[in-house]
Amino acid sequence: VSNGSQRGILRAISGQDGEKPDFAVELNATNFDSVLKETPAPYAIVEFFAHWCPACRNYKPQYEKVAKLFNGADASHPGIILMTRVDCALTINSNLCDKFSVKYYPMLLWGPPKKFVGWDPKQENSEILTIERGRTADILLGWINKQLGSSYGFDDEKYENEHLQRNFSDPGQIAKAIYDVEEATSTAFGIILDQRMIKSETRASLIKFLQFLVAHHPSKRCRKGSADILVDFDNLCPSDILLANNEADSCSKKGTLGNYQICGEEVPRGYWMYCRGSKNDTRGFSCGLWVLLHSLSVRVEDGESDLAFRTTCDFIYNFFVCEECRQHFHGMCSSVSSPFKKARDFALWLWSAHNQVNERLMKDESLGTGDPEFPKVTWPPKQLCPSCYLNPRKTSDENSKIDWNENEVFKFLVSYYGKELVNLYKDKELQAGGGTEKTVNEELVASTNAVVVPLGAALAIAVASCAFGALACFWRSQQKNRKYKHLYSLKNI
């Protein structure tokens, strides 16, 4: 998907355009496969229409009324059905519409998004169905409800979030959070550039965090995007420029750095799934950031645990725009007196620090500052991890300290933020890769195709420490080799 068309899609979804946005996402022959392959939604509807067709124009408000329920930042049921449309009157889409044997307008097809990709019309038992009678919004929603056994209604428009409400007995919810981790990463990077936060005193901290992401981000495309930025970092945001002018344009959104998408072109998507609040301004980014930090913490090895701890602390201190949050977190970081030697200790420290924040906020939230649908709890609640509790609290004993079984908590964190988080995502990666799973090393090397790798701060810090595990080390040596190869070839010109 080209930058421009992707931005168009994001605008359509997030409604940040000046004019009233469409909720259904406009697809064309160029982005059709990639958008449908990438969407986390389990179902898609494609409306084939022609812009000159009066019946289609009349139908648009009906289709949009349904799309508003499922697409966009204020959808009541996000992430379930991606509603799209293809204009068959555009020459670029002729083959696409022919492939789906579009015989009349508007024609609606329903199915799992990935089944639209590489669809063969001769295929028997296809999971793609024609929605024969979707002529009004009511009929279309009725058809969907019948198909899914759901009871969605247009009254759900009030940005309610009942289906995502915290359900402690459903640990499977975390599988959705991988999309929020990507969104949080991309949002954090966007804020850093927007707010011109890369300065001479914060630059090294960002480089360290990018290395952390390259080695341990649970999403492949964020590892790849972070590696791309890291490789070019010294060119894009040289330290001498920052020393001369602490507010260098090149290190902000205005510079080339602003063209980099840390998690690829499809992210951010403009909505949150696991971290979606019941109101627009609650949860979202700060929840996604926590999940990112926990997911990183359970992926480090013993030897990197202290660096991971310091990298996390410095990143939050330098780049988290919530002043109270960063100061409070800094206080917790500063109270750690001896270096971490075990990955387990770092993961448990982060868990415990997060619980201290939760406990502090529980009091504030009685003032109505939190999200009423998602009250803060001491985490994980018993429903999610019964074995984490040594002595279950008695009702009369509500305020006593919980006696945690830290071995069980660690096991739980590793499984929750490790395997379970990437449950859905792995399938997606495999499907996207056509069934052949490349090693992460190959992916990283393939992704970092810069011709010249600068041997400045990024690489110097990287090569010197090799601290973030074998994977990052491997990647760094690849960069180093390329640098030398490049210099060598230059010398021979």
Ligand SMILES: Cc1cc2nc3c(=O)[nH]c(=O)nc-3n(C[C@H](O)[C@H](O)[C@H](O)COP(=O)(O)OP(=O)(O)OC[C@H]3O[C@@H](n4cnc5c(N)ncnc54)[C@H](O)[C@@H]3O)c2cc1C
């Ligand atoms: C580093 C940091 C510091 C912050 N400090 C402050 C602050 O000082 N004041 C303030 O008002 N807000 C602070 N925030 C924001 C606040 O913590 C919440 O992120 C925000 O209120 C949204 O809450 P939430 O209900 O989505 O759950 P969050 O607390 O954001 O948690 C996200 C998810 O993580 C899981 N989780 C909860 N607790 C734990 C735990 N102990 N270990 C592992 N997983 C857990 C749950 O599944 C939860 O849904 C901070 C955020 C961050 C990232």
